[in-house]
Amino acid sequence: MRPIARGDRGLPVSDVQKRLHDLGFSPPGFDMEMRESRFGESTEQAVREFQTKRGLRVDGRVDEITWRELVEASFRLGDRFLYLRIPPFRGDDVRQLQEYLNRLGFNAGREDGIFGQETDRALRAFQHDMGLPVDGIAGSSTISCLLRLRRVMKETSVAVVHEGLRDISDRGLEGRRVILDLTEAGADTEAALSGAADIASKLGVVLTVFRHTPPLPNESERARLANQEGADLVIGFRKSERGDVQLFYFGGKRYFSLRGKRLADLLALEFSKAWKSTVSPPEGRSFPLLRETRMPCVIVEWPASGSIPQEMNEALSRALASYFLPPEEGGDDV
Numbered sequence: 001m002r003p004i005a006r007g008d009r010g011l012p013v014s015d016v017q018k019r020l021h022d023l024g025f026s027p028p029g030f031d032m033e034m035r036e037s038r039f040g041e042s043t044e045q046a047v048r049e050f051q052t053k054r055g056l057r058v059d060g061r062v063d064e065i066t067w068r069e070l071v072e073a074s075f076r077l078g079d080r081f082l083y084l085r086i087p088p089f090r091g092d093d094v095r096q097l098q099e100y101l102n103r104l105g106f107n108a109g110r111e112d113g114i115f116g117q118e119t120d121r122a123l124r125a126f127q128h129d130m131g132l133p134v135d136g137i138a139g140s141s142t143i144s145c146l147l148r149l150r151r152v153m154k155e156t157s158v159a160v161v162h163e164g165l166r167d168i169s170d171r172g173l174e175g176r177r178v179i180l181d182l183t184e185a186g187a188d189t190e191a192a193l194s195g196a197a198d199i200a201s202k203l204g205v206v207l208t209v210f211r212h213t214p215p216l217p218n219e220s221e222r223a224r225l226a227n228q229e230g231a232d233l234v235i236g237f238r239k240s241e242r243g244d245v246q247l248f249y250f251g252g253k254r255y256f257s258l259r260g261k262r263l264a265d266l267l268a269l270e271f272s273k274a275w276k277s278t279v280s281p282p283e284g285r286s287f288p289l290l291r292e293t294r295m296p297c298v299i300v301e302w303p304a305s306g307s308i309p310q311e312m313n314e315a316l317s318r319a320l321a322s323y324f325l326p327p328e329e330g331g332d333d334v
Contacts, residue, residue, distance in 0.1 A: 004062040008039040016062050019070045020046045055252055055286035065219075065288060072113060077146075082138040084120040094119070097138055099254060100146045101126055103153035107162050111255035112291050163258045173324045174204040179226050181210040181236035181289070183217065189237055192308035199317040223292035233263060233323070234293050235316070237308075240301040244278040245271060248299045250291055251284020259296040263323055267298055270319045274311035277303055 004012050014037040020026070021034060027049070029042035044060040051058045054069050062070070068090075075091035082089050082097060095113035101122045102108050106129075109118030120136050127134045130145050178200065182190050190211060200207040208229060210222055217225070226234050240246065247268050249260030264282035272279040282298070290297050302308070 001064050001067065004039060004067075006039050006041070006044050006060070009037055011037070013037050013039045013043070016047075016067075016070065017043060019074060020050060023050065023070075023073055025050050055284065057287065077138075078140070078143050082115055083136050084115060084117070089115040097123070097143075097146070098159075099157070100150070100153065102157040102159045102255075103155070104146075104149060105154070105158050107158050109159055110250070110257065111157065111159065111252070112250070114292070157255055160255070160258050173321065176205045176233070176320075176324055177208065177229060177231045178205055178320065179208045179210060179229060179231045179234045181222060181226075181234060182212055183210045183222060184212070184236070184238040186212055186239070189308050192310060193237075193312060193316075195310075195313040196316050199313055200320070203317060203321060205320060219288035220292055223289050223297075226297075227292075227294050231293075231295055233295060233320075234289070234297040235263075235267070236289055236297070236299040238299065238301055239304040241304060242301070243303055244280045245275055245300065245302045246280050247271075247282040248285040248287065248290060248301070249282055250286065250293075250297065252286055256284045257290075257296060260290070260298060263296050263319070264298045266319045266322045267300065267316075270315040270322075271300070271312070274309050274315040275302070276309070277306055 004016055014034070016039075017030070017034040017037070020043070021030070025046040027042050027045045029040070030046055033040045033043050047062055047066065048058050048060045050070070050073075051060075051066060054073070056066060056069060072091040075093040077093045077096040077100075079093055080089075082094060090113055092113060094115045095111055097115075098108040098111040098113070098119055101119070102111065104126065106122040106126045107118065108122035109116065123138060123142070124134050124136050126132075126146075127136075127142060130142075132142055132145060180193065180196060182193070190209070197207045197209070208231070210225070222236075247264045249264040250257040251261065261282065261284070268279050268282050285299075287299060289299060
């Protein structure tokens, strides 16, 4: 879709404004622009506030990603029946279902708002334990039962606990598959990181590179390819307008990927040794590549005016070794 941005008018703008208003985003001047179906300064501010809250890239424009998030944000648990299907249900109602199941001790996996196999298994386990029909459908009776149990829900998500246990047991370098996503990084970055494959091979790691080759697949398409590859990790690179180096892992207000954060922390530690720019502490975001990959994923953004130092090849290898190897085998425990 063509991005909707400042200066636009008409029904598409009106639809965006109504959704923002219903979600509680209404800065000063917004109501007047809404009456005129005009995308002005206040509407842009509302979009930026929405993007910030959702962990998206903040540019004040409604592209396909922001539009999809606006639609997903409108769903509340109970608005529709949820079950496993292709394409999967996506929305805040799915995310709330996953959160409730995880806080009750039924591992629904990542709280990503995408109804997948883990959510289906957790839902069926909950229905079995509650004496409900085990049909894998989050309908009225199942949702009513969940809501009645809100007072006994724990603050800790069992999915985070399980991911931590898996992280401890799932160690070793040989045969690991790592994807280096350079789709949005450009040819100069690919050249700077050309030595990474040789270093990874010496570690026993299989490195696959997603290259900057038009037509460029979007983040969701690259996430699907990474899932099909059965990769263990995804590390993406792209340029930004900021003056520092930033690293992002999948995370939000209540949930974050424990393994993604650990990988981001290790990369930040090694990159700070190689990069002359300031490396900011990693942050949780909900970019499609982070959200839709089934494995830990980190996105690295660096100043567009800068370049990738050659030392990055060794920095990457040290971070991978630290991530996959326990401390006694040469890795760092974080």
